[in-house]
Amino acid sequence: MEGDTLYTIGELARRTGLSVRTIRFYSDEGVVPATSRTAAGYRLYDVEAVARLDLVRTLRDLGVDLGTIRRVLDHEIGVNEVATTHAEALDVQIRTLRLRRAVLRAVAKRGSSPEEIEIMHKLARLSDEERRRIITDFIDESFAGLDVDPGFEAKMRSALPELPDDPEPEQVDAWVELAELVGDPSFRTAVRRMAEAQAAEIGKGTYPEDAARLGTATGEKIAAAMADGIEPGSDAARPIVDELVAMYAEAYGTTDSAEFRHELLRRTELGTDPRAERYWQLIATINGWPVWPAMTPAFEWFIEALRD
Incomplete structure (x- = not known):
């Protein structure tokens, strides 16, 4: 059964597309701990670890920090709460970028001096x-x-x-x-x-x-x-x-x-x-x-x- 299958860190890297170094880092941080180890001490991961790793990668791509990810995986907070918070943060970032774009366009149109650019930006x-x-x-x-x-x-x-x-x-x-x-x-x-x-x-x-x-x-x-x-x-x-x-x-x-x-x-x-x-x-x-x-x-x- 696939649920009984264990993967080495190399196999996990090939399955997820992440580097061995990245997976080892997540494992050392306790975000995706190894399920067990071989007699020689090599880490092994089960299907649940694969799922956790996929979720970690998705949340990291969305800009969620590791501390928050750990709390999600430990069921301290829900994904919906994290998504709402980060969506709001992204809204602020998008608004800031749009303002910067508008300022730059205004600067280009006016041919502003460095002093005027600073005032406009502030x-x-x-x-x-x-x-x-x-x-x-x-x-x-x-x-x-x-x-x-x-x-x-x-x-x-x-x-x-x-x-x-x-x-x-x-x-x-x-x-x-x-x-x-x-x-x-x-x-x-x-x-x-x-x-x-x-x-x-x-x-x-x-x-x-x-x-x-x-x-x-x-x-x-x-x-x-x-x-x-x-x-x-x-x-x-x-x-x-x-x-x-x-x-x-x-x-x-x-x-x-x-x-x-x-x-x-x-x-x-x-x-x-x-x-x-x-x-x-x-x-x-x-x-x-x-x-x-x-x-x-x-x-x-x-x-x-x-x-x-």
Whole structure:
């Protein structure tokens, strides 16, 4: 019967395809001990040893360490538990390799300097939680101690960067740029100033409830004017500006006047920073969302028109 058959280490090597040296090592480590020995002291192995050796080879090919393999063979832990743990570890390794590939592709595309490569690599390999913390720390500092529009703050906190497991080079680029942007002291100061202005208006009860709608309507109307080639200081621009000023005056509970236009100019200048719009564009790129057209040029047009 095959169950009674004993194999020498050489025969076992030929049967399994492993080297004599490897089998001897596993035997010495107690992973696949010899079943018995010949009168001359040579090791002999039975069919069970062959099966154990096949399992050892399979688990080693999957990257399982010998200590864990020994525990599996001794029935201390199940193969399913080992497989789950190692599958999770492989997921992390695969994700890391994909990130490295994306960084290398971004480097190749940008022609980055050694310093930029190091920064890109460090930022890209951060965990999701670490990446989110960079943004939430920025938001916390911007809004600390201020009663800003709850809807706007909720939008900021819900739109966090989620770099995919297999990012495109553009997404890696966007993440690096975003991290640099929120770390820029001048940008942080500008956003804090915007938040303070908003909180002050809310405190005075002058902050319009439909501020977001006002901004969208302004951008769309001026974008149409720009597409028609209307210059901000031209006669053709005056009725557009008058209509927009009237819309803002109604929202702020006042009427059009030189004083109100001066205040509207101040508010628009304070709230118009291309870096703020860039922040949202970068978030969209990282998360794979549609990137909306830039609205900053429209508000710069409005600023110039209000100055005339």
